[in-house]
Each structure stands twice: as C-alpha cells, then as structure tokens.
Amino acid sequence: MPHAAPSLLILGTRGIPAAHGGFETFAEKLALFLAGRGWRVGVYCQEEVPAITQRFRSEIWQGIELIHTQVASTGPRATLEFDWHCVRDAAQRQSVNLVLGYNGAVFLPYLRFAGRKILTNMDGIEWRRPKWTLPVRSWFWVNEWIGAWASHRLVADHPVIADHLATRRPRSATVMIPYGGIAIENASVEPLAKFGLDSGRYLISIARIEPDNSILTLVEAFSRKPRGMKLVVLGTFSEESTYHRKVKAAAGPEVIMPGAIYDAETVQALRFHARGYMHGHTVGGTNPSLVEALWAGNPVIAHDNPYNRWTAGEAGLFFRDAESCEAEIENLLADDALAARLKAAAQERARRAFDWQAVLEAYEREAFGLMDRVVRPALQPTGVVSNKPQ
Incomplete structure (x- = not known):
C-alpha cells in the first residue's frame, strides 16, 4: 500500500494568511511550499471572540488546512489559552509539529507525552530583553528550558542562538x-509621493518602537543637524508610551513617522528606493526586517552586536551609541562609492545566506527526519548544520 502523505502542523503564530509579523510570513511560505510538494499541512489560527461558539473550525486555503481556534480573552492570556488549545488538538493528530517560538512551551510536554514529534524554532533569547519585568523574564527563562527539552529537535535562526541553545541541550540537537x-x-516610485520622498534621498527604519531596538538613538543621531535628506521611521506609536513620546520629541523636521504600514507594495517601494536601512536591534537572532533590507539592496547602518554583524556582513556600517551612529550616517550620505559598494554587498549576502528556497528545503528535511522518512537531497542555506534527531 502507498504511504500516506507526510503531515505537518504549525503552531505558535497568530495564523495565516500572514498579517502580523515574521513568523506568520514564514509560516505562510513554508505551508504553501510543503503543500505544493504533497504534504498535508495544518496551521493553527488565533480567533479572539466575545464568547466561544465553536472552539475549532477548519477551512481549506490554497491546499492548507486553517484550524481556526477561538479564545474568549485578549492579550497575553489569549495567547496562552490559544497555545494550550492548539497543543490539545495537535496531540490527537498524527503529524510532526513545528512550533514557532517557546513562549507557550509549558504545554509542550503534553504534546510529547502524547507521542507526537516536535520541531521548535527557539526564536530569540526573549528573557534577555530589558523591556520585560522580572516576572515576565522569569516566565520566558523557564519556558526556554522546557521548550529545549520537550522538543525532539531545535531550530536556531542564527549562529549565536545556536551557541546559546548548546548551553541547554547537546549541540547535536540543534540545526x-x-x-x-x-x-x-524594481519598485514603483509612486508610493513615495504621499510621504514627500525622492528615490535615494532618505534612510528608513522598520521596527517596533522599543528601547532595545535603539529607535531613540537613531532619531537623535539623525536629527542633530540638517541632512538634506529624510529619515522614515515605520512603526506604531502610542501617546501612552513614555519612550514613544521621547522619540517624537527628539525628531527633527526631516524625520517622518507615518506609523505602521502593512501594504506590501508600499513597504517594498520604501525599502527599494532608500539610500540605506537603519537597524537598531540589540538582541535577537536573524531579524526578518534586516534580511528583507539586504534583499532590497539596502546599505545597512546597524547596532554593533554579533547578531547584526553576522546577518549584515560586509553590507553593514556599525554603531555603539548616538555619536558613532551619527558618524556612520554622515559617511553613508556623503559617499556615493561607499553606498554602491554596500548595496552590492547586501545583494550578495542575501543571495548567499538567506534564500527562501534553501531555507524551506532545510525545514522539510528536518520534518522528514522526525518521521524517519528519507527526502531527496537539496541545497542548504549557508551555515546550516544538519544532525540526526536525538
């Protein structure tokens, strides 16, 4: 008799089609990729409702089962409730489980005791982020340990994350x-008009407006004197946030803050036509926004840390504080030859290390490995190290 189609469930995101962030974009791409290669794929989708009417409801979208999961709460409580019900349902299905992030890893032992195979992308080192209170950081720390040991295989999206996970599990457990x-x-210049921008005459930052993303440092450094160019800061601002008010107060007349923009065509155009991309993230792994900047051919001005140095490579100029940030801004704006060299380096780095096809094939190999099935060889992205399941 022929084998049943291989099956994968994706947990840990708000769901697809993608509308929220990097994990959702990845989940959509992987689900479509695997469905196109004969896999049965299910993706859990969070649905916040006033009252539960149907806990689970499935529909098919482009060959993928969307498992809508109702929760009658909001905020962090809703996320935990959603994670629990996803695990409870997944435990009853014969599938490999890909878990994105470890924030709800406290529930993974239930899935493992049910005999299900678990592949977990461990994301960044969330408990190190200074924005969290001590109780929240403690929760993340405990969940990181649980996720590391409840999962059969761990995925690190950056060599530094892989090094960190090696302090939790034997290195052979991580890919x-x-x-x-x-x-x-290419991208149309038309979306630029609404912001009063000219191609090549602005820098851009796309990030959550948080202290560990150094947004205040970027804005202060840029605003110290007239530049003859603009800085576009994309992200959601709230008047209730003290930090957000500080960022706005520091902004000079050449800084534009249009809020968060989710229209893909507009964001692509803003990336493509920028003189450079400013990236202030101080913690985390391979940041999706930085990778997308490299694919757009953006010269990068980034906070100087091992995460950003590995990701940006030769495409980056690096800063430690407002003074060094201002110096790199001036270098990039004044030197056309430098900008051209960094642009070429960004495109080369993206092609060499961050190709979606290679990334998705690597995930497929890992999922097959947990099924004790053999999959045809395929190219791996730079730095991928594959070991046998533990």
Whole structure:
C-alpha cells in the first residue's frame, strides 16, 4: 500500500494568511511550499471572540488546512489559552509539529507525552530583553528550558542562538536555519509621493518602537543637524508610551513617522528606493526586517552586536551609541562609492545566506527526519548544520 502523505502542523503564530509579523510570513511560505510538494499541512489560527461558539473550525486555503481556534480573552492570556488549545488538538493528530517560538512551551510536554514529534524554532533569547519585568523574564527563562527539552529537535535562526541553545541541550540537537527573503529588483516610485520622498534621498527604519531596538538613538543621531535628506521611521506609536513620546520629541523636521504600514507594495517601494536601512536591534537572532533590507539592496547602518554583524556582513556600517551612529550616517550620505559598494554587498549576502528556497528545503528535511522518512537531497542555506534527531 502507498504511504500516506507526510503531515505537518504549525503552531505558535497568530495564523495565516500572514498579517502580523515574521513568523506568520514564514509560516505562510513554508505551508504553501510543503503543500505544493504533497504534504498535508495544518496551521493553527488565533480567533479572539466575545464568547466561544465553536472552539475549532477548519477551512481549506490554497491546499492548507486553517484550524481556526477561538479564545474568549485578549492579550497575553489569549495567547496562552490559544497555545494550550492548539497543543490539545495537535496531540490527537498524527503529524510532526513545528512550533514557532517557546513562549507557550509549558504545554509542550503534553504534546510529547502524547507521542507526537516536535520541531521548535527557539526564536530569540526573549528573557534577555530589558523591556520585560522580572516576572515576565522569569516566565520566558523557564519556558526556554522546557521548550529545549520537550522538543525532539531545535531550530536556531542564527549562529549565536545556536551557541546559546548548546548551553541547554547537546549541540547535536540543534540545526541552524536562518530566515529567508526575496529579491526586490524594481519598485514603483509612486508610493513615495504621499510621504514627500525622492528615490535615494532618505534612510528608513522598520521596527517596533522599543528601547532595545535603539529607535531613540537613531532619531537623535539623525536629527542633530540638517541632512538634506529624510529619515522614515515605520512603526506604531502610542501617546501612552513614555519612550514613544521621547522619540517624537527628539525628531527633527526631516524625520517622518507615518506609523505602521502593512501594504506590501508600499513597504517594498520604501525599502527599494532608500539610500540605506537603519537597524537598531540589540538582541535577537536573524531579524526578518534586516534580511528583507539586504534583499532590497539596502546599505545597512546597524547596532554593533554579533547578531547584526553576522546577518549584515560586509553590507553593514556599525554603531555603539548616538555619536558613532551619527558618524556612520554622515559617511553613508556623503559617499556615493561607499553606498554602491554596500548595496552590492547586501545583494550578495542575501543571495548567499538567506534564500527562501534553501531555507524551506532545510525545514522539510528536518520534518522528514522526525518521521524517519528519507527526502531527496537539496541545497542548504549557508551555515546550516544538519544532525540526526536525538
């Protein structure tokens, strides 16, 4: 008799089609990729409702089962409730489980005791982020340990994350698979008009407006004197946030803050036509926004840390504080030859290390490995190390 189609469930995101962030974009791409290669794929989708009417409801979208899961709460409680019900349902299905993030890892032992195979992308080192209170950081720390030991295999999206996970589990339990992206080879200039921008005459930052993303440092450094160019800061601002008010107060007249923009065509155009991309993240692994900047051919001005140095490579100029940030801004704006060299380096780095096809094939190999099935060889992204399941 023929084998049943291989099956994968994706847990840990808000769901697809992608509308929220990097994990959702990845989940959508992987689900479509695997469905196109004959896999049965299910993705759990969070549905917040006033009252539960149907806990689980499935529909088929482009060959993928979307498992809508109702929760009658909001905020962090809703996320935990959602994670629990996803695990409870997944435990009853014969599938490999890909878990994205470890924030709800406290529930994974239930899935493992049910005999299900678990592949977990361990994301960044969340408990190190200074924005969290001590109780929240403690919760993340405990969940990181649980996720590391409840999972059969761990995925690190950056060599530094792989090194960190080696302090939790034997290194052979982890595979390093980075994030991916797609080349932006052209983009209309029309979306720029609404912001009063000219191609090549602005820098851009796309990030959550948080202290560990150094947004205040970027804005202060840029605003110290007239530049003859603009800085576009994309992200959601709230007047209730003290930090957000500080960022706005520090902004000079050449800084534009249009809020968060989710229209893909507009964001692509803003990336493609930028003089450079400013990336202030101080913690985390391979950041999706930085990878997308490389694929857009953006010269990068980034906070100087091992995460950003590995990701940006030769495409980056690096800063430690507002003074060094201002110096790199001036270098990039004044030197056309430097900008051209960094642009070429960004495109080369993206092609060499962050190709979606290679990333998705690496995940497929890992899922097959947990099924004790053999999959045809395929190219791996740079730095991927594959070991036998533990």
